[in-house]
Amino acid sequence: MLFHVKMDVHLPPDMDPDVRADTLAREKAYSQQLQRDGKWPHIWRITGQYSNVSIFDVASNDELHQLVSNLPLFPYMDIAVTPLATHPSDVKAG
Numbered sequence: 001m002l003f004h005v006k007m008d009v010h011l012p013p014d015m016d017p018d019v020r021a022d023t024l025a026r027e028k029a030y031s032q033q034l035q036r037d038g039k040w041p042h043i044w045r046i047t048g049q050y051s052n053v054s055i056f057d058v059a060s061n062d063e064l065h066q067l068v069s070n071l072p073l074f075p076y077m078d079i080a081v082t083p084l085a086t087h088p089s090d091v092k093a094g
């Protein structure tokens with residue numbers, strides 16, 4: 001199942017710099033592992049915003065929820081999920 005996921009990051013301006021650096025490092029490692037695992041096949045920065053648009057490829061709504069709720073930045077993000085279905089005009093879908 002494919003999902004379009006938009007993540008808007010809102011780190012507190014007064015966040016301790018060491019906590020911030022540690023959280024961002026853990027976020028990067030976690031997201032890159034999911035990308036290597038094929039669960040997170042696309043991630044794009046939205047130009048001019050501390051936001052990304054991503055595609056997740058997972059088995060279920062529950063798996064997506066588990067993956068995104070374990071993101072180290074999860075407490076600091078607004079996340080919008082859109083489930084994707086095959087478009088009838090998609091030439092790849094036959």
Ligand SMILES: O=C(O)C[C@H]1C=CC(=O)O1
Pocket residue numbers: 007009027028031050051052073
């Ligand atoms: O920077 C972001 O867009 C938030 C988050 C998503 C992956 C990652 O490494 O950080």
